[in-house]
Amino acid sequence: MSGTTVTQSATFSLSRAARELELGRGEFDLALHLGWVRSVPDEGGGGRRITREEIDRVRTEAGFPETLRARVKAVGTTEGAALMGVTTTRFTRLARLGLVVPVKFYLNRYRVVVWLYLAEELRQFAADEQNAPLLSGRTPESLRDQLGEGLDLRPRNWRGRHMGFLLRRTEDPWARAAVVASLLDPVQVAEIVKDPYERSHLNRLRPAPVSQAAPDSPGALIVERITTADDPDEIGWLRADLGQSVLEAREDHPAPRPAPDIPAVPAPAPVPSAGRPTGAPPSVVRPSPGGPPRAARERLPAAGGLLTSPESARPRRLLTWLRRRSPDARPPTAP
Incomplete structure (x- = not known):
């Protein structure tokens, strides 16, 4: 009982972990994808789970939860352009050229694709002096040609x-x-x-x-x-x-494969014993002509005795039968 309780309390579902970390579900999913929150496989095969130790680690980081929320904040084109200090048109060009990379997307009610970008990455791009020519002035001709060919x-x-x-x-x-x-x-x-x-x-x-x-x-x-x-x-x-x-x-x-079919082995046909007609059960025997019925199978000899055939045992059984019939009878003497 105690072992089961420890296992269940050691990890949390993703929705419970998101509440523990004070994140929305979309923010939490990005935290998982980006590696800010580490997950473990569910031993029961139910997906991913978060350990108690991982939640404690994230909660003890400096600036929690504001720092974590800033790392996973995703913005669209309008807000992204404002963060970088450019127009939405220039921002879209930069994105189509692959200079800023979307982190997720969704379809709005008009089935238009809306791309989202990490706000922290956009700030870093804008702060890099090497990117200053891309943020102002005329776009280089080589890049304009690629955009004209439909590059996205x-x-x-x-x-x-x-x-x-x-x-x-x-x-x-x-x-x-x-x-x-x-x-x-x-x-x-x-x-x-x-x-x-x-x-x-x-x-x-x-x-x-x-x-x-x-x-x-x-x-x-x-x-x-x-x-x-x-x-x-x-x-x-x-x-x-x-x-x-x-x-x-x-x-x-x-990769797993189905088990091969093993053909069934037929049972061996019964072998008829010697002296018994085929198909007759072992207990059924035919009487010998001119004498009492005999056993279907030879009996094992007594300890230290010899195996005696039914034919040699017949005269002894007959003499025994005669003695029982006449107690005073004596065996005939030889002439």
Whole structure:
């Protein structure tokens, strides 16, 4: 009883841990992704949990909880542009060029993708003197040409960052391979992982979807486009990474497979004993002509005796029967 109580009180669910750390659920999820709060696997298979020791560690840090909230604060384009002292148009250009990387996204009620960025990273970018030419003046011509061709690295940069989040949460080689596979189209995965049992195992370990939208809904299709690699360079890099990850997983332990079918071995046919007709039960014997019935099987001899056949035992049984019939009878003498 006491052991069960210790196990249950040693860790907390994610929602309980968020309350203990005075964070909203979105802030807490970012704290997990960024490594500010460390989680452990649930021994019962229920996802991730937070230990009591980890909560105490975070709460004892200087400036808690304001410092932790500042680390995980995410802002959109308008607030991000204000933090960096630029217009929203320039901020969007910087994001499309990959100079600032989104940390998460969501779909608004009009199914428009809203990208969010870490406020702390934006402040650091703006404070770096090397980035001053990008924050004011005319955008370099080479960058303008890329923007004119439709360059938008926000989805790709988010995928790379999200993959890093997921890889930090597991050491299992098959689970790590499943993280890489989750960013590729299933056709790409099938070309790399040809074994159907290995693909099935990767699907079982696939990370939880980013969106909770119903499958095949318009919102789910938009999220799928964002979470699936589409750039040729990115696809080639992920394919190579998946192939290497699966090789390492195979060396660690093979993917589970169904047990092979073992054919049933038929029972051996009964072998008829000597002197007994085939199919007759052992206790059924035919009477010998001209004499009393005999046993179906020979009896074991008495201790120190010899095995006697039924035929040689018949005269002795007959003499015994005659003596019982006439107590005064005497065996005939030889002439």
